[in-house]
Amino acid sequence: MHIQIEYYLILSAFMFIVGVVGVLTRRNAIVVFMSIELMLNSANLTMVAFSSYLGNAVGQLFVFFVMAVAAAEAAVGLAIIIALFRNKLTINIDELNILKW
Amino acid sequence: MELSINYILNELNFIKPELVISISIVLIVFTDLIFDKRKQILPVISLISLLITGYFVIEQFGMNTFAIAPAGSKGMLAVDPFGAFFKMVVLFASFIIILFSINSSEIKLSSDRHGEYYTLIFGMILGMLFVISAADLILIYISLELLSLSSYVLAGFTKQSLRNSEASLKYLIYGGVSSGIMLFGISIIYGITGSTNLYEINSLIQAPQLPNITFILASILIFTGIGFKISAAPFHFWTPDVYEGAPIPITAYLSIASKAAGFALLIRFVKVTFIQSINTEGYWQLLNIIDWKTFVVLISILSMTLGNFAALWQNNLKRLLAYSSIAHAGYLLLGLAVLSNQGLLAIIIYFAIYAFMNLGAFLIVMLIANKTGSEDMDDYNGLGFTSPLLSVSLAIFFISLTGLPPTAGFIAKLYLFIALIDAEMITVAVIALLNTVVSLYYYVRVLKHLYLVKAEPDTPIIGVSALNTVLILMLLIPTLVFGIYFTPIVDFAKVSVSLLGF
Amino acid sequence: MNIYDAIFYLFAVVTGLSAFFVVTTRNIVYAAFFLLFTFFGVAGIYVLLGADFIAIVQLIIYVGGILILLLFGVMLTNKITSVQIKTGTLQIVPAAVGVGLFAGFLIAVLTYTEWKTVDTALPLTTTEFLGVMLLQEYLVVFELLGILLLIALIGAASIARR
Numbered sequence: 001m002h003i004q005i006e007y008y009l010i011l012s013a014f015m016f017i018v019g020v021v022g023v024l025t026r027r028n029a030i031v032v033f034m035s036i037e038l039m040l041n042s043a044n045l046t047m048v049a050f051s052s053y054l055g056n057a058v059g060q061l062f063v064f065f066v067m068a069v070a071a072a073e074a075a076v077g078l079a080i081i082i083a084l085f086r087n088k089l090t091i092n093i094d095e096l097n098i099l100k101w
Numbered sequence: 102m103e104l105s106i107n108y109i110l111n112e113l114n115f116i117k118p119e120l121v122i123s124i125s126i127v128l129i130v131f132t133d134l135i136f137d138k139r140k141q142i143l144p145v146i147s148l149i150s151l152l153i154t155g156y157f158v159i160e161q162f163g164m165n166t167f168a169i170a171p172a173g174s175k176g177m178l179a180v181d182p183f184g185a186f187f188k189m190v191v192l193f194a195s196f197i198i199i200l201f202s203i204n205s206s207e208i209k210l211s212s213d214r215h216g217e218y219y220t221l222i223f224g225m226i227l228g229m230l231f232v233i234s235a236a237d238l239i240l241i242y243i244s245l246e247l248l249s250l251s252s253y254v255l256a257g258f259t260k261q262s263l264r265n266s267e268a269s270l271k272y273l274i275y276g277g278v279s280s281g282i283m284l285f286g287i288s289i290i291y292g293i294t295g296s297t298n299l300y301e302i303n304s305l306i307q308a309p310q311l312p313n314i315t316f317i318l319a320s321i322l323i324f325t326g327i328g329f330k331i332s333a334a335p336f337h338f339w340t341p342d343v344y345e346g347a348p349i350p351i352t353a354y355l356s357i358a359s360k361a362a363g364f365a366l367l368i369r370f371v372k373v374t375f376i377q378s379i380n381t382e383g384y385w386q387l388l389n390i391i392d393w394k395t396f397v398v399l400i401s402i403l404s405m406t407l408g409n410f411a412a413l414w415q416n417n418l419k420r421l422l423a424y425s426s427i428a429h430a431g432y433l434l435l436g437l438a439v440l441s442n443q444g445l446l447a448i449i450i451y452f453a454i455y456a457f458m459n460l461g462a463f464l465i466v467m468l469i470a471n472k473t474g475s476e477d478m479d480d481y482n483g484l485g486f487t488s489p490l491l492s493v494s495l496a497i498f499f500i501s502l503t504g505l506p507p508t509a510g511f512i513a514k515l516y517l518f519i520a521l522i523d524a525e526m527i528t529v530a531v532i533a534l535l536n537t538v539v540s541l542y543y544y545v546r547v548l549k550h551l552y553l554v555k556a557e558p559d560t561p562i563i564g565v566s567a568l569n570t571v572l573i574l575m576l577l578i579p580t581l582v583f584g585i586y587f588t589p590i591v592d593f594a595k596v597s598v599s600l601l602g603f
Numbered sequence: 604m605n606i607y608d609a610i611f612y613l614f615a616v617v618t619g620l621s622a623f624f625v626v627t628t629r630n631i632v633y634a635a636f637f638l639l640f641t642f643f644g645v646a647g648i649y650v651l652l653g654a655d656f657i658a659i660v661q662l663i664i665y666v667g668g669i670l671i672l673l674l675f676g677v678m679l680t681n682k683i684t685s686v687q688i689k690t691g692t693l694q695i696v697p698a699a700v701g702v703g704l705f706a707g708f709l710i711a712v713l714t715y716t717e718w719k720t721v722d723t724a725l726p727l728t729t730t731e732f733l734g735v736m737l738l739q740e741y742l743v744v745f746e747l748l749g750i751l752l753l754i755a756l757i758g759a760a761s762i763a764r765r
Contacts, residue, residue, distance in 0.1 A: 003611050005720060008648070009713040011615050015622045015641075016285055017706040022626030023278050024698055030676050031631060032274055034638050037669060038622055039281035041645050043288045044661075050292035052652040055723040059291055060657050061736055062239050066284065067664045068748050069246045072755035074669045076250050077273050078676040079763035080257055084266040085680045109742070116743075123750060130757070169743050177743055217761035224754035231747065240744055247751045254758035269762075292718060312716040318709070 008049035015042035115168030125150035133216025179601035186597035187365035224251035229362035268346020283326025289319035330363030334404035344423030353463035383442030404431030461576035483556030509583035618644030
């Protein structure tokens with residue numbers, strides 16, 4: 001390994017920050033969802049980097065689990081988005097938010 | 102290292118409650134498919150399997166061991182009385198919630214999907230049981246996600262209502278973000294220590310030359326994920342919206358069971374990972390890495406103050422109870438901030454009582470909403486004269502939530518304040534006391550609508566069926582009795598404070 | 604600079620840039636395609652880190668599964684260009700300051716920590732021992748994952764069907 005582990009960590013930190021920014025600024029639910037996937041990917045990258053530099057396989061196993069969970073979360077998330085979309089069509093668009101602070 | 106089949110069968114003895122729940126999931130799915138037309142047997146199956154699970158959980162009060170521990174490493178699960186107590190809270194709440202669901206008009210609306218409903222409830226239960234006893238960050242993450250995924254769907258279960266779908270989407274987004282943040286924290290902790298087991302991490306970080314600031318960062322990131330589950334203050338944004346939007350049985354369930362699982366996880370995480378020693382008076386000496394005491398006190402004061410003051414302006418009962426649940430998360434966190442076995446005792450007593458009174462309050466709100474179709478405070482006008490049983494019960498539950506004698510809520514707060522004063526945290530105790538006074542105002546405001554506004558001719562008369570009367574009494578009688586005769590609950594809590602290893 | 608470094612910088616630039624474009628582009632379909640490049644870049648870095656199994660799984664699950672799912676979501680909901688999912692109006696300036704501070708802190712901490720590294724590398728092919736771990740030490744987690752997928756399936760189907 002020639003590259004120091006910090007390089008991988010900075011890359012994953014960058015991805016994480018980009019994900020956080022996306023969640024905070026974008027209004028489209030699907031793009032927010034993509035940003036969450038970015039955050040999960042960055043955590044995975046960190047874990048694989050540590051796993052490889054520590055010579056410890058648990059990290060890679062954890063990443064495998066996280067990927068399965070992310071797939072399940074994406075399925076449930078899109079189901080919810082589609083259910084919401086169906087309801088919105090039947091209702092006045094001006095009333096975008098029933099639940100307010 | 103080979104795992105023999107005998108070894109696996111032996112280890113299964115320690116996860117009997119989880120096994121029963123898993124089998125019930127399969128059973129419910131198949132029953133739903135085979136007896137398609139007879140949905141009413143689903144709750145019966147659920148209640149029976151909860152009782153069986155309860156029996157196996159009671160067995161666990163006598164255990165104190167690791168489960169699923171392959172040779173040479175610590176176990177994935179810690180089976181101990183502390184976990185057994187929180188599992189009991191979860192199972193009790195599930196039992197009551199299934200009785201709620203039989204009555205709720207919101208759930209009855211989508212009767213063709215009852216199979217899915219109970220399957221998802223059991224998915225949540227399984228997730229919570231694993232969260233409560235998990236001692237490995239991998240298992241913690243997976244079971245938290247199982248819990249969250251089921252509750253996202255349940256929050257939007259009656260998909261005809263826009264309110265439900267919105268609540269579901271908000272819950273999903275906030276939940277996804279907080280679990281992503283938590284995962285990043287977990288990955289940093291893994292990077293520092295090379296382990297994911299809480300007990301192993303604890304022994305690895307005893308060495309002094311640790312990168313402290315990194316560990317603090319990781320702990321705070323993980324706290325974000327747990328704080329989301331217990332709806333503590335800076336991570337509470339989802340609470341009012343989801344509580345208002347979700348069907349009432351699910352709201353009640355989130356406020357008790359998922360909070361209990363979150364607290365069990367938080368306490369296990371803080372105590373197991375950071376403990377150095379426990380002195381003779383039961384105070385925990387934590388490793389000098391992160392100042393948990395200050396941190397938790399700040400979070401808790403923020404939660405209490407924000408929850409109580411925001412509740413003052415709420416006109417929707419579910420929203421009011423949501424803010425009150427944020428405030429109660431604050432009180433409960435104070436028990437952790439004491440960092441002693443006495444504080445833990447106070448949390449356990451508080452939870453045992455909180456389960457009765459909060460479920461009771463939601464039950465009354467649900468029964469009134471079944472009739473009037475809304476949770477608005479103005480619809481409660483004059484109900485005190487037309488529906489005396491419901492109004493008196495609601496009054497008692499609210500007095501108990503405030504913490505006034507002679508109700509059980511007073512005992513809960515009393516033990517909490519005693520723990521605080523023993524630990525010489527007088528300022529914090531005073532702040533908590535002032536908060537209680539503030540909370541009195543909004544609880545009493547509801548009672549004012551019930552009793553001080555004259556009943557109009559169109560004020561509905563809300564009949565209560567026999568089953569519902571029994572259900573109300575099941576929650577009401579303990580709320581009153583434990584206020585006067587609280588020795589059994591304290592004795593029970595004293596058994597439950599012991600965590601594995603400490 | 605040897606070939607490994609060059610490959611790392613290539614994948615890092617692809618990943619970072621496309622991740623940046625995912626959240627900045629206005630067109631949601633473009634965002635999905637940039638996400639594709641991000642996932643590919645991350646998979647490349649996994650290979651570089653010696654995690655071959657994880658790299659393949661990344662391609663199969665993220666590119667083959669999640670991304671397709673997201674694109675279906677885009678197709679099915681393209682009429683609502685902006686579902687407002689936040690009710691509070693966030694102030695841009697405090698948010699930028701907050702995120703900036705957090706980013707600086709995070710990167711500073713990650714850079715200045717002295718991570719312990721070990722020379723004992725993992726075997727060249729990781730699939731075998733990952734499989735063994737999966738079915739021995741982590742058997743319970745594996746089974747729990749099965750239930751999680753079942754629950755997700757039932758939940759998604761029940762909420763998405765008419």
